Amino acid sequence: MHRLYLIPTLAINLSIILLPAILTIALAFFRWDGISQPVFVGFDNFQALAGDRVFWRALTNNIIWTAIFLTIPIGFALLVASMLLLISRGRILLQVIFFLPIIIATVITARVWQGMIFNPVSGIFGWLEQFGIHLTNPLTKTATSLYGVAAVDLWHWWGFLAVIFFAALRQVPAEQIEAARLEGATFFQMLRYVLLPGIKSTIMLMMIMTVIWSFLVFDFVFIMTRGGPAYSSEVLSTMAYRLAFYDLNVGKAAATALVISLFGLVATFFYIRAQAKDGDL
Amino acid sequence: MNGADNRTTLTLTYVVLGMAAFITLFPIALMLLNSLKAAPEVIRSPLAVPEEIRWDNYTRAWRDGNFSTAFLNSAILTVMTIILVCGSGSMTAYVLARKKIKSWRLVTGYLLATTTAPIQLFLFPLYFGFARLGLIDNVFAVSVIYCAIFSPFSIMLLRTYFLAVPKELEEAALIDGATHWQVFTRVMLPIVWPGILTVALIVGLNTWNEFLIATTFLQGQGSMTAIVSFFLFSGQYTTDWGQLMAGATIVVLPVVALFIFLQRRFIEGMTGGSVKG
Numbered sequence: 001m002h003r004l005y006l007i008p009t010l011a012i013n014l015s016i017i018l019l020p021a022i023l024t025i026a027l028a029f030f031r032w033d034g035i036s037q038p039v040f041v042g043f044d045n046f047q048a049l050a051g052d053r054v055f056w057r058a059l060t061n062n063i064i065w066t067a068i069f070l071t072i073p074i075g076f077a078l079l080v081a082s083m084l085l086l087i088s089r090g091r092i093l094l095q096v097i098f099f100l101p102i103i104i105a106t107v108i109t110a111r112v113w114q115g116m117i118f119n120p121v122s123g124i125f126g127w128l129e130q131f132g133i134h135l136t137n138p139l140t141k142t143a144t145s146l147y148g149v150a151a152v153d154l155w156h157w158w159g160f161l162a163v164i165f166f167a168a169l170r171q172v173p174a175e176q177i178e179a180a181r182l183e184g185a186t187f188f189q190m191l192r193y194v195l196l197p198g199i200k201s202t203i204m205l206m207m208i209m210t211v212i213w214s215f216l217v218f219d220f221v222f223i224m225t226r227g228g229p230a231y232s233s234e235v236l237s238t239m240a241y242r243l244a245f246y247d248l249n250v251g252k253a254a255a256t257a258l259v260i261s262l263f264g265l266v267a268t269f270f271y272i273r274a275q276a277k278d279g280d281l
Numbered sequence: 282m283n284g285a286d287n288r289t290t291l292t293l294t295y296v297v298l299g300m301a302a303f304i305t306l307f308p309i310a311l312m313l314l315n316s317l318k319a320a321p322e323v324i325r326s327p328l329a330v331p332e333e334i335r336w337d338n339y340t341r342a343w344r345d346g347n348f349s350t351a352f353l354n355s356a357i358l359t360v361m362t363i364i365l366v367c368g369s370g371s372m373t374a375y376v377l378a379r380k381k382i383k384s385w386r387l388v389t390g391y392l393l394a395t396t397t398a399p400i401q402l403f404l405f406p407l408y409f410g411f412a413r414l415g416l417i418d419n420v421f422a423v424s425v426i427y428c429a430i431f432s433p434f435s436i437m438l439l440r441t442y443f444l445a446v447p448k449e450l451e452e453a454a455l456i457d458g459a460t461h462w463q464v465f466t467r468v469m470l471p472i473v474w475p476g477i478l479t480v481a482l483i484v485g486l487n488t489w490n491e492f493l494i495a496t497t498f499l500q501g502q503g504s505m506t507a508i509v510s511f512f513l514f515s516g517q518y519t520t521d522w523g524q525l526m527a528g529a530t531i532v533v534l535p536v537v538a539l540f541i542f543l544q545r546r547f548i549e550g551m552t553g554g555s556v557k558g
Contacts, residue, residue, distance in 0.1 A: 002376045002381035003382055005381075008372065008373075009436065010373075012429045016428075017395050018403075023406035024403060083297055087295065094302060096541070097305050098302070100306075103490075103547070105490035105533070107532075108312075111525065112311065116308060116311040116327055122324050123327060124327060127326055159301075160551070160552075209397075218400075223492070236401075237400075240401045240405075241401070245408075260399050264402075271393070
């Protein structure tokens with residue numbers, strides 16, 4: 001009887017996710033423009049990807065993105081979270097403030113940064129010009145476009161991590177912290193020997209999620225640069241999107257999607273294992 | 282910990298936290314401030330206080346962004362998605378939490394795997410399939426997509442609420458002659474209600490803010506969400522940043538207002554599952 005309870009969830013999930021996912025795997029071996037009859041081409045799409053400079057650029061950018069997001073926001077969030085633990089006043093207010101960016105839609109955040117910060121006419125960058133401080137809009141230069149987009153995503157992301165780490169830190173037994181304090185531990189010793197080991201599993205989980213999300217990153221790149229200029233900020237997901245909907249090369253887009261999924265799959269394996277360890281599975 | 286050992290540490294802590302808060306609030310403050318200025322004033326200085334408060338930025342943004350229609354679409358989409366996720370998700374979460382079926386392990390594992398499935402893995406066949414079925418620009422069809430995407434994590438979250446309910450309650454109701462369905466609807470659901478509300482809030486937020494699916498499936502003038510409408514409108518009017526920031530504020534306002542009122546539930550829901558004790 002209880003099997004029936006699963007029908008709505010599974011029917012929706014299988015038809016929206018699983019079936020199209022299987023079709024994507026199949027499409028990766030076909031040439032298809034989305035309209036006419038698909039033609040089987042074997043590994044041609046993958047060979048085309050291997051010979052495509054944009055693909056390697058995008059893959060490299062995803063790896064750079066992963067490296068950035070595994071270090072800067074996690075480090076900063078850990079610092080801020082443990083500092084929240086030190087103070088007694090203003091914790092709730094600060095948490096609410098740090099959480100704000102994650103609830104603001106990516107399009108809004110992107111436009112505010114483009115117009116009010118990076119823009120050489122209407123933004124802070126233009127305003128600084130009066131004082132002889134010359135900053136170019138990072139989104140318009142091939143050398144900096146990816147980092148410009150990453151800066152905005154960092155702003156959007158780190159506070160969420162800080163709140164998660166703070167919630168985890170609060171579960172570190174008070175006696176351990178008290179003992180370290182009595183032994184005269186400094187703030188960084190406390191962090192190194194008590195706080196960080198105490199929330200190791202949360203940090204690990206967030207690092208796994210970071211790897212997964214870094215290979216999925218789409219919104220900020222698509223909205224702010226569309227992968228440009230000259231593909232300098234292209235990532236795999238924007239490349240796949242462009243291939244499917246602008247170039248109407250759905251087969252090659254599907255092949256790109258499989259590459260994205262491959263990285264996700266490895267990380268997902270660790271994710272499920274981490275969840276299972278806690279008795280969820 | 283009740284305060285730091287020495288003053289320097291505490292001062293330094295407040296300085297760093299203060300800076301972090303400043304970095305976070307600065308772009309939001311710029312958005313609000315400039316939403317009230319005329320375009321030339323924004324260009325003169327994005328930091329200056331408006332000489333004359335231009336409320337008409339808001340009325341023009343509302344009109345040019347086609348927000349009457351777009352807000353209605355966003356609202357319908359959000360409500361539909363919440364109903365679908367909470368309805369289907371709570372049944373599944375209950376069955377999985379109580380291990381009512383033999384294959385609970387398989388289903389849980391599958392759902393965990395789809396939590397992290399990249400949208401690109403299923404987006405392209407889904408789009409061309411929907412196109413063939415005439416479901417593009419159909420808000421209800423898109424709410425089904427959102428339901429599929431947001432269900433797995435919602436189920437995982439709801440499951441923890443079901444797990445916290447004592448088994449005796451169920452057994453007592455069954456002995457009293459309640460059917461299984463009655464146990465679920467009359468005993469379990471009222472107890473896990475806070476969990477369902479939390480899920481509704483998070484799913485609502487994610488639906489309201491979602492970009493990739495919305496921009497792909499809802500491009501028609503009459504079916505756009507507020508986010509898609511703002512995206513297109515902000516691509517066209519890039520000279521009047523006052524009006525643009527007013528539009529941004531309009532889209533963000535309902536979300537931020539709700540967040541301020543229900544911050545604890547928001548934070549609990551969004552960080553839930555990430556914290557391992």
